[in-house]
Amino acid sequence: MxxxxxxxxxxxxxxxxxxxxxxxxxxxxxxxxxxxxxxxxxxxxxxxxxxxxxxxxxxxxxxxxxxxxxxxxxxxxxxxxxxxxxxxxxxxxxxxxxxxxxxxxxxxxxxxxxxxxxxxxxxxxxxxxxxxxxxxxxxxxxxxxxxxxxxxxxxxxxxxxxxxxxxxxxxxxxxxxxxxxxxxxxxxxxxxxxxxxxxxxxxxxxxxxxxxxxxxxxxxxxxxxxxxxxxxxxxxxxxxxxxxxxxxxxxxxxxxxxxxxxxxxxxxxxxxxxxxxxxxDIGTWGALWEVSQQDANGNAVRGRVALQGTRNSLVHSEGELLTTVVGLDDVVVVATSDAVLVTSRQRGGEVKTLVEQLRARSEPEADAHRLMYRPWGSYQRIDIGSRFQVKRITVKPGARLSLQKHYHRAEHWVVVRGTAEVTVDERVSLVHENEAIYLPIGCVHRLTNPGKIPLELIEVQVGSYTGEDDIIRIEDVYGR
Amino acid sequence: MxxxxxxxxxxxxxxxxxxxxxxxxxxxxxxxxxxxxxxxxxxxxxxxxxxxxxxxxxxxxxxxxxxxxxxxxxxxxxxxxxxxxxxxxxxxxxxxxxxxxxxxxxxxxxxxxxxxxxxxxxxxxxxxxxxxxxxxxxxxxxxxxxxxxxxxxxxxxxxxxxxxxxxxxxxxxxxxxxxxxxxxxxxxxxxxxxxxxxxxxxxxxxxxxxxxxxxxxxxxxxxxxxxxxxxxxxxxxxxxxxxxxxxxxxxxxxxxxxxxxxxxxxxxxxxxxxxxxxxxDIGTWGALWEVSQQDANGNAVRGRVALQGTRNSLVHSEGELLTTVVGLDDVVVVATSDAVLVTSRQRGGEVKTLVEQLRARSEPEADAHRLMYRPWGSYQRIDIGSRFQVKRITVKPGARLSLQKHYHRAEHWVVVRGTAEVTVDERVSLVHENEAIYLPIGCVHRLTNPGKIPLELIEVQVGSYTGEDDIIRIEDVYGR
The missing domain is CATH 3.90.550.10 (Spore Coat Polysaccharide Biosynthesis Protein SpsA; Chain A)
Structure with missing residues (x-):
């Protein structure tokens, strides 16, 4: 027009x-x-x-x-x-x-x-x-x-x-x-x-x-x-x-x-x-409670929640977490896979100050979610130990990650849904559901979902350092 | 004597x-x-x-x-x-x-x-x-x-x-x-x-x-x-x-x-x-608060906790969870990897009734922990999807799991610490840190830790059913 x-x-x-x-x-x-x-x-x-x-x-x-x-x-x-x-x-x-x-x-x-x-x-x-x-x-x-x-x-x-x-x-x-x-x-x-x-x-x-x-x-x-x-x-x-x-x-x-x-x-x-x-404007959790659907006890709940003797409260439980409240009124409970907040409907505005305190303490949960969105899909850390880390990775149909390598870790990929096209150095192979592939330290690799349904895989990283900054990008369709 | x-x-x-x-x-x-x-x-x-x-x-x-x-x-x-x-x-x-x-x-x-x-x-x-x-x-x-x-x-x-x-x-x-x-x-x-x-x-x-x-x-x-x-x-x-x-x-x-x-x-x-x-007798969380070490604000905390404007409260946070409380007094917050409880020090005795309610609803968290102890060590579910499940398994030095098979799932084991001795049908092999092994559906297998340090491995199960009751035990040193 x-x-x-x-x-x-x-x-x-x-x-x-x-x-x-x-x-x-x-x-x-x-x-x-x-x-x-x-x-x-x-x-x-x-x-x-x-x-x-x-x-x-x-x-x-x-x-x-x-x-x-x-x-x-x-x-x-x-x-x-x-x-x-x-x-x-x-x-x-x-x-x-x-x-x-x-x-x-x-x-x-x-x-x-x-x-x-x-x-x-x-x-x-x-x-x-x-x-x-x-x-x-x-x-x-x-x-x-x-x-x-x-x-x-x-x-x-x-x-x-x-x-x-x-x-x-x-x-x-x-x-x-x-x-x-x-x-x-x-x-x-x-x-x-x-x-x-x-x-x-x-x-x-x-x-x-x-x-x-x-x-x-x-x-x-x-x-x-x-x-x-x-x-x-x-x-x-x-x-x-x-x-x-x-x-x-x-x-x-x-x-x-x-x-x-x-x-x-x-x-x-x-x-x-x-x-x-x-x-x-949902400026606080208390404001969200006001515009949320409430049950007969005035509770607004989301996710897996069990309440007892609790009224006029907001309880928001993400993922598989079971969140319970016993004998409290006017509270706000928000439980995610890596962080929990408990406050009152009235004092929820102070959460901003709490987040500032968490930033000052360099707590990663202050700003980053465990589930991280990327142009190609998302990933989520599901376990971490002293020399390993496990992630669930989801790749959208047709999407591809950057061509990359790591200096400090090897990776094992197990496809649990869909089909992956995996490039390891010169070789390209298709990895199907219930198949695994190994990426040795230092190899140049790339992950693509060539299929029509989302690709899900479990990545087990093993090495002396498993941080996000040990990703050396050689090429990226998203210009990162 | x-x-x-x-x-x-x-x-x-x-x-x-x-x-x-x-x-x-x-x-x-x-x-x-x-x-x-x-x-x-x-x-x-x-x-x-x-x-x-x-x-x-x-x-x-x-x-x-x-x-x-x-x-x-x-x-x-x-x-x-x-x-x-x-x-x-x-x-x-x-x-x-x-x-x-x-x-x-x-x-x-x-x-x-x-x-x-x-x-x-x-x-x-x-x-x-x-x-x-x-x-x-x-x-x-x-x-x-x-x-x-x-x-x-x-x-x-x-x-x-x-x-x-x-x-x-x-x-x-x-x-x-x-x-x-x-x-x-x-x-x-x-x-x-x-x-x-x-x-x-x-x-x-x-x-x-x-x-x-x-x-x-x-x-x-x-x-x-x-x-x-x-x-x-x-x-x-x-x-x-x-x-x-x-x-x-x-x-x-x-x-x-x-x-x-x-x-x-x-x-x-x-x-x-x-x-x-x-x-x-630590009969309730409130009783535990009374015998716990408290800070200047009367708070007794355990694990990764951040408080703001909170007094005389007990906050117990397990594993990697970050648990926060803003603007509340006299509360009890207990956060574990799969369930969260929020109550007051005074009303904590009612938790027993809550657990009965959870049992009536058949919530698995009522009685079972995510981290399950076994005579040979422990395991913990770290992820689950519609056709897969991921566990972290720890085997004590010298311990061995039962000889077993599954009808509905294959398993991928990635060793992230220690050494595993893995029996698959007739074959026994050693699997070292950063190595993986595949157990096809129906194979008879057994896991042993022949070493001197705990063995840790990530198990990715793939199949139409990944429940605990699809374990057919053929032999078990613990007489189970």
Whole structure:
């Protein structure tokens, strides 16, 4: 639709968060927006992407994400049968830079394109109400307003910023409920939150809908350094496989600032549509409990869980772990294959500090998951000893690992599902289910899944050092 | 020392408990007395056995344990460099039957032998004070009293029975502090416990010291069915490797009753020595917290643990798991490789009910540990999929598994430490570190560790069924 004028809305999903307050399920290496938390079978990123698929309303979405998350984004889109442009940020620069890039990207096709900014880690409880709200906002956006969604508060939350609405907008947008923004307010304390709600203030959701030309005008005025960095990094962007990689140096020149601080608090074009559908930014485990399905005792559980004398608690148990709680109320228990968190619904915000403490202690579980995603599939350590390590490796159909060698370990591969094509030095062989192959120390080897189903194999590494950094890559289809 | 008269005390360690209230660390397959809980590097069974090694005071100890625990007992004694006679009970019949057998076993050598009954799952905080108390009790025991240790209460515990002491015993025992037992009291409620303490009552520790002929007399009078079953099962006992296996049918004829109910509450020979050393029966996780070393915040931790804003809590983390607690007081968190328990110090007694619930749901974690001990070593499942399973197997030096075959799975063994002697059908070969061997479905095979260090190997099973019951044993050195 290059150059073509259309009323379609360009959804832009901001997907760069790290979600450390939902540790240990969410970690730097696989943050919360990619984990099935509020729903059992899809992540909030997948739910967000699915929310903007109506092609009568929405153009092809754009996802802006961190470089390290690119293969996860691609994989989760493919899993959900969705397509999107994927823009890679070389670093975190908060939302203003990402929004500027999103607006420039849309404006390249149509200067007054409507752009909808969505956060990948929000939960929306009513897709129809959300769609109706977006339609209502588009009226105001077309008229030149920077529209936001203001959520009708259900509690005096101190974790959200608030918006004080003013007079109705003129015209159709105003008739649809949209109002001028009188003021953006920082996260309040509990007493102030009560007062704000009494005054009719709304939660600042972080959803925005605007014309590209309008936001770019306001950025030129209020955040020129952000805009300049965005322009430079986008025009020097390079395509890398299916991704558009923003130029690093240009991008790093942007100030690290949110759209609220950079533009919304200064512009006179801000408007808000009050909405009342269930919504959460799942900022803490306690917030997730609030939007989760609860049983008769108020417990929200996921995975293998057994409770006794326990109420109003969130228990999240991953994999095969059996997680039990006896005689406690209002607790949060999150158990993963390598780390366990126990806290209260109220104190869950302090998990961020805990993760900082773990980083300071160099605990690997602070940021890395045991299950590691790679462009070719995933691997997971299942055992480790003083001179050995065992991994389960899954390779997607058609995928291939890098051509590599190790200086300090030999490897035994036992195929337990599918078929592997294994290159060892000059020789290529097919290894089938229930067959094994040996890779001596120093051999140059490569693993490919030539088949139509995932390949699973058990790798037993034996040697004096089995760290990830003893991988000497000789060639890699993923450009690593 | 057959027939020889001696003043040596015969220690008898009762080691038959299942300890479900300390689940998930303690399970039927490996109960609490065998786990390092109060101490980091030895179990309470090992600490108990070490407490009676002074050969000037004690004869060779006898351990009475369940059949299923026999290899654990032997292994833990060997680890600690200790020796003992090991008597195997075919079923649980509570303490009266075990004490009768212990007395008969000692009386066979010397009718008036002094017998000391110790529970394997108790924690004693002062070995010297314990030794002195045993010496003091032996005075009363020689004079024909059935001596018990009465612990000076440190709190109005409702988990213990109480003993009301009366007048001092006559003679040297009385001078050493021993007193007639006025009354044994059931576990009280909290208010009653306060009253009992005010009246000078003592905790009933379950330690007994008596002459074999005295307790047998009292049993003949008050518990003849128990005594008859004990006599029959001991005289028909058979030696099996290093164990003395009591006759099953004869033993099962015994009533299931404690020594307290069967004898102590009826005899007029009961006496008690008040003692004040730290002691606990570690009946719950909360009780373990009380006798554990605590940091400045009152936290007792074991394993990889990180705490923030947490006080007066017990956190026990096994293996590689990282266990964290944020913003909670008075909690108990126990994390093992396959199950997690979160409770409070106060409500920990309800864990027993939880385990019953898990059994009713047929959850394997209710009773079985992931790490399974066998006479030849141990194994641990490290991964499982739809058509495969991976185990880490450790074989002791000189040990050998049964000659066996499987109908539904092939196995790949990769040796990661030590040397294996592997028999596959007619062929025997040595497999060294970093070598692998394949065992096709249906082959008759056997694994031996011919070396001087433990053998560790990774076993990858591939097949349509990988359950433990697909082991067809053709020959077994351990008579299984």
């Amino acid at each position: 290059s150059g073509e004028t259309t009323d379609l809305i360009h959804p832009v999903i901001l997907c760069g968060g790290s979600g450390t307050r939902l540790w240990p399920a969410s970690r730097e290496s696989f943050p919360k927006q990619f984990i099935p938390l509020a729903e059992a079978h899809r992540s909030s990123f997948q739910a967000t992407a699915a929310r903007v698929t109506n092609s009568n309303v929405f153009a092809r979405p754009t996802v802006i994400t961190a470089n390290d998350a690119r293969f996860i984004v691609a994989e989760q889109l493919a899993q959900a049968g969705l397509a999107a442009d994927i823009l890679l940020e070389p670093a975190r620069r908060d939302s203003a830079a990402a929004v500027a890039i999103a607006a420039l990207h849309a404006a390249a096709h149509q200067p007054d394109a409507l752009v909808l900014i969505l956060a990948a880690d929000h939960v929306v409880g009513d897709d129809d109400a959300f769609a109706a709200a977006v339609q209502a906002c588009s009226l105001g956006a077309k008229a030149g307003h920077i529209m936001t969604l203001g959520i009708m508060p259900t509690s005096p939350a101190t974790a959200y910023g608030y918006i004080q609405p003013g007079d109705p907008l003129p015209g159709a947008a105003g008739q649809a409920g949209a109002r001028v923004v009188q003021r953006f307010l920082e996260k309040p304390d509990a007493a102030r939150a009560e007062g704000l709600i009494a005054e009719g203030a709304l939660w600042n959701s972080g959803y925005f809908l605007f014309r590209a030309d309008v936001i770019l005008d306001e950025m030129r005025r209020h955040a020129p350094a952000v805009l300049a960095a965005a322009q430079a990094s986008l025009s020097a962007a390079v395509r890398d496989l299916d991704f558009l990689r923003l130029d690093t140096d240009a991008f790093l020149a942007s100030p690290q600032i949110s759209l609220d601080y950079a533009v919304m608090e200064h512009t006179d074009r801000a408007a808000v549509l009050p909405v009342s559908f269930p919504w959460s | 057959s027939g020889e008269t001696t003043d040596l005390i015969h220690p008898v360690i009762l080691c038959g408990g299942s300890g479900t209230r300390l689940w998930p660390a303690s399970r039927e397959s490996f109960p609490k007395q065998f786990i390092p809980l109060a101490e980091a590097h030895r179990s309470s069974f090992q600490a108990t056995a070490a407490r009676v090694t002074n050969s000037n005071v004690f004869a060779r100890p006898t351990v009475i344990t369940a059949n299923d625990a026999r290899f654990i007992v032997a292994e833990q004694l060997a680890q600690a460099g200790l020796a003992a006679d090991i008597l195997l009970e075919p079923a649980r019949r509570d303490s009266a039957a075990a004490v009768a057998i212990a007395a008969l076993h000692a009386a066979a050598h010397q009718p008036d032998a002094l017998v000391l009954i110790l529970a394997a799952d108790h924690v004693v905080g002062d070995d010297d004070a314990f030794a002195a108390a045993v010496q003091a009790c032996s005075l009363g025991a020689k004079a024909g009293h059935i001596m018990t240790l009465g612990i000076m209460p440190t709190s109005p515990a409702t988990a213990y029975g109480y003993i009301q002491p009366g007048d001092p015993l006559p003679g040297a025992a009385g001078q050493a502090g021993a007193r007639v037992v006025q009354r044994f009291l059931e576990k009280p409620d909290a208010a009653r416990a306060e009253g009992l303490i005010a009246e000078g009552a003592l905790w009933n520790s379950g330690y007994f010291l008596f002459r074999a002929d005295v307790i047998l007399d009292e049993m003949r009078r008050h518990a003849p069915a128990v005594l008859a079953a004990a006599q029959a099962s001991l005289s028909a006992a058979v030696r099996d490797l290093d164990f003395l296996r009591l006759d099953t049918d004869a033993f099962l004829a015994s009533p299931q009753i404690s020594l307290d109910y069967a004898v102590m509450e009826h005899t007029d020979r009961a006496a008690v020595l008040p003692v004040s050393f730290p002691w606990s």
